Amino acid sequence: MFLEKHRPFESVAAIRAAAERFLPAPAVSLLDGGNQAGTTASANARIFDEIMLRSRLCQARHEVCTKAQVAGFAASLPLMIAPVAAQGLAPGAELGQARACAKAGIPLGVSNFASVPWRELTDAGADVVAQFYWVDGRERMAERLARARAAGVTSIILTLDWTFPAGRDWGTPAMPKALGWREALEWGPAALSRPSWFLPFVVKKSMPPLRAPNFADSVDADPTFPGVMARWKNTAYPRWDDVAWLREQWDGQLSVKGILEPDDAVAAVAAGANAVVVSNHGGNDMDSVVPSLAALPAVAAAVGGSVPVMFDGGIRRGADVIKALALGADSVLLGRAAAWATAARGEQGVAELLGLFDRDIRQTLRSIGVSSVKELSVDHLRQTPAFKGLAGAFAGEVPGQK
Numbered sequence: 001m002f003l004e005k006h007r008p009f010e011s012v013a014a015i016r017a018a019a020e021r022f023l024p025a026p027a028v029s030l031l032d033g034g035n036q037a038g039t040t041a042s043a044n045a046r047i048f049d050e051i052m053l054r055s056r057l058c059q060a061r062h063e064v065c066t067k068a069q070v071a072g073f074a075a076s077l078p079l080m081i082a083p084v085a086a087q088g089l090a091p092g093a094e095l096g097q098a099r100a101c102a103k104a105g106i107p108l109g110v111s112n113f114a115s116v117p118w119r120e121l122t123d124a125g126a127d128v129v130a131q132f133y134w135v136d137g138r139e140r141m142a143e144r145l146a147r148a149r150a151a152g153v154t155s156i157i158l159t160l161d162w163t164f165p166a167g168r169d170w171g172t173p174a175m176p177k178a179l180g181w182r183e184a185l186e187w188g189p190a191a192l193s194r195p196s197w198f199l200p201f202v203v204k205k206s207m208p209p210l211r212a213p214n215f216a217d218s219v220d221a222d223p224t225f226p227g228v229m230a231r232w233k234n235t236a237y238p239r240w241d242d243v244a245w246l247r248e249q250w251d252g253q254l255s256v257k258g259i260l261e262p263d264d265a266v267a268a269v270a271a272g273a274n275a276v277v278v279s280n281h282g283g284n285d286m287d288s289v290v291p292s293l294a295a296l297p298a299v300a301a302a303v304g305g306s307v308p309v310m311f312d313g314g315i316r317r318g319a320d321v322i323k324a325l326a327l328g329a330d331s332v333l334l335g336r337a338a339a340w341a342t343a344a345r346g347e348q349g350v351a352e353l354l355g356l357f358d359r360d361i362r363q364t365l366r367s368i369g370v371s372s373v374k375e376l377s378v379d380h381l382r383q384t385p386a387f388k389g390l391a392g393a394f395a396g397e398v399p400g401q402k
């Protein structure tokens with residue numbers, strides 16, 4: 001037990017297994033997410049197997065450059081942590097992420113539903129990328145943008161791909177209305193079977209309520225997770241002119257997340273986005289939409305280098321990052337991998353995760369004989385017909401944009 005606790009993680013698979021051992025089963029299921037049959041969620045990761053790397057001999061470099069601009073920040077690797085809600089399941093989670101990211105020089109995506117206020121995360125030294133959903137309409141959005149700015153936020157992501165899907169074949173765990181005593185008991189045997197998760201709450205005699213402090217505004221100074229969800233459901237879905245309006249309100253970096261179609265990428269750029277994020281919400285929104293890797297080449301071609309292309313969905317190892325960059329991404333986001341690392345070992349877990357990616361990205365660059373992430377292109381890949389079938393005509397020719 002002691003040895004296992006202190007042995008560094010060897011892979012994201014090991015991190016996932018440790019998170020599963022620590023969290024109660026409903027929490028694991030919430031983080032795993034996926035919707036309906038889970039087709040898109042699992043295809044996101046599986047489709048990386050349809051892309052293979054071309055190894056080159058006698059071209060390995062000792063020094064490789066992994067630096068990149070990510071969401072407006074200079075980063076040590078071409079990646080950032082994706083905004084993921086429900087981190088309050090592991091209390092203080094975002095703070096641990098912020099500290100690990102600050103040390104590693106990696107930006108931190110912060111969900112609109114984060115359990116910690118932006119200011120605590122910027123004070124921890126993190127390059128915070130605050131994610132926003134379109135909730136309550138323009139007036140309230142403007143207030144929250146001003147609060148973000150006052151908290152030291154300079155870069156935001158607007159996520160547009162949420163339509164309140166429902167119904168999972170394997171059942172949706174009841175989301176506790178707050179992390180209180182009653183809810184913990186309602187999670188019952190599952191919670192009690194994970195004493196190392198449950199006991200710290202007992203010892204502290206405080207269960208952190210599921211708050212959503214970054215939704216605070218003049219109408220609701222102390223919003224709860226379920227309270228905001230209810231308001232969000234009553235908000236009219238945003239339109240591109242709302243995005244253009246938001247652009248006018250925000251003078252910092254604006255990335256638009258949830259892009260799968262080339263036309264939407266073009267619309268986002270026309271509305272003033274500084275970056276587009278190819279993403280299907282990790283398969284948590286509409287099931288059966290295209291795996292995001294297959295959407296990437298056409299989006300990169302449509303954007304044509306006018307703004308950076310960010311990517312997420314299914315990234316579990318450094319070679320996945322290399323494949324996404326070769327298909328046209330400039331940087332990638334880590335969703336579940338980071339959530340599992342946070343649940344498994346907090347700040348230390350995230351630090352180990354980023355260390356694994358650093359190791360793997362460098363090693364992969366050496367194997368394929370490339371000295372910088374900026375040099376990657378489709379020439380470094382072989383693609384199966386299955387991938388080309390989904391990705392369409394652009395799979396073979398991603399215009400240079402780096």
Ligand SMILES: Cc1cc2nc3c(=O)[nH]c(=O)nc-3n(C[C@H](O)[C@H](O)[C@H](O)COP(=O)(O)O)c2cc1C
Pocket residue numbers: 030031032033044082083084085086111112113131159257279280281282283284312313314315333334335336337
């Ligand atoms: C449990 C969970 C919660 C999420 N919450 C948010 C969120 O609050 N805002 C957002 O923009 N995306 C959210 N996402 C999507 C992630 O930002 C990201 O797009 C996705 O997880 C990437 O796929 P991956 O998990 O396979 O890396 C969430 C994903 C999961 C799994």
